[in-house]
Amino acid sequence: xxxxxxxxxxxLLGFNLCKVLSEKDDVQLTVLDKNLENLKxxxxxxxxxxVIKADLAVLDGWEKGISNYDHLIICHAxxxxxxxxxxxxxxxxxxxxxxxxxxxxxxNSCIHISSSVVNSKADDFYSRTKREQEKLVISSKLxxxxxxxxxxxxxxDRKHLGWLSKFMSKSPxxxxxxKGEYLRQPLYAKDFCRIIEECLxxxxxxxxxNISGQTKIFYIDIIRSIKKVTNSKSIIMHIPYSFFxxxxxxxxxxxxxxxxxxxxxxxxxxxxxxxIIDWENIFSIKQTDFLEALDETFxxxxxxxxxxxxx
Numbered sequence: 563x564x565x566x567x568x569x570x571x572x573x574l575l576g577f578n579l580c581k582v583l584s585e586k587d588d589v590q591l592t593v594l595d596k597n598l599e600n601l602k603x604x605x606x607x608x609x610x611x612x613v614i615k616a617d618l619a620v621l622d623g624w625e626k627g628i629s630n631y632d633h634l635i636i637c638h639a640x641x642x643x644x645x646x647x648x649x650x651x652x653x654x655x656x657x658x659x660x661x662x663x664x665x666x667x668x669x670n671s672c673i674h675i676s677s678s679v680v681n682s683k684a685d686d687f688y689s690r691t692k693r694e695q696e697k698l699v700i701s702s703k704l705x706x707x708x709x710x711x712x713x714x715x716x717x718x719d720r721k722h723l724g725w726l727s728k729f730m731s732k733s734p735x736x737x738x739x740x741k742g743e744y745l746r747q748p749l750y751a752k753d754f755c756r757i758i759e760e761c762l763x764x765x766x767x768x769x770x771x772n773i774s775g776q777t778k779i780f781y782i783d784i785i786r787s788i789k790k791v792t793n794s795k796s797i798i799m800h801i802p803y804s805f806f807x808x809x810x811x812x813x814x815x816x817x818x819x820x821x822x823x824x825x826x827x828x829x830x831x832x833x834x835x836x837x838i839i840d841w842e843n844i845f846s847i848k849q850t851d852f853l854e855a856l857d858e859t860f861x862x863x864x865x866x867x868x869x870x871x872x873x
């Protein structure tokens with residue numbers, strides 16, 4: 563049996579990983595996360611997966627029983643918050659604790675889920691701490707493989723396209739900042755999970771890969787595609803960027819940890835694209851068509867309605 567530990571595994575990527583890997587006969591999965599409600603939901607859908615509730619940034623006993631694993635998949639990350647300390651705690655301090663625990667273990671592989679933002683022009687709490695987190699992994703003694711995904715979507719998506727779809731379903735109007743012609747390279751979580759599965763074989767140790775969605779698409783066209791796939795009646799309305807910014811600032815006054823904030827808006831409109839490598843051949847995986855992936859995401863009869871909590 564391959565014993566695999568997934569940190570921060572009760573979010574979008576973790577749930578999709580459990581869906582892919584729990585189907586394997588030779589895999590024993592353990593998920594470590596601090597979100598109890600999401601862990602409970604994970605056990606309902608994937609009863610064979612072991613769960614550990616723990617905050618990686620706090621050494622309070624969880625660290626004593628997690629050393630006996632063959633593979634480590636580092637998924638934990640703070641993505642949205644208006645408080646810089648959340649990013650320092652959940653991206654930096656937690657990673658330092660984890661790497662120290664595993665530095666003398668004979669891991670077969672350590673797969674670190676970094677982010678395309680390490681190559682971005684963005685300079686915010688998330689991008690800065692993700693760059694530092696990646697450096698920590700590279701300087702460790704672990705047999706690492708680093709994957710840098712772009713914007714990810716798929717089943718169990720609570721923060722990205724899933725949030726956009728939910729907002730669209732509840733609001734008669736869907737606001738778009740400016741013309742919405744901001745290029746994105748969305749990556750389907752199921753495709754990314756298959757890349758991670760391939761990395762578990764240890765054939766990519768010591769390498770860093772930029773895993774971008776193969777399809778470049780404007781933000782406005784992503785919204786139109788979601789509207790089409792979900793049969794939404796919401797009206798798409800373009801709003802001047804400055805006014806959109808003000809609305810988000812006002813929104814953040816009344817909502818703690820909003821799912822979309824001014825920092826993400828700034829990142830959205832940065833005119834940049836990321837390297838596209840031939841990961842289909844490198845990992846022997848064919849990318850799922852974008853509209854097909856959206857259909858699977860929002861129209862799966864058993865899983866598309868499952869909502870995860872946000873920290």
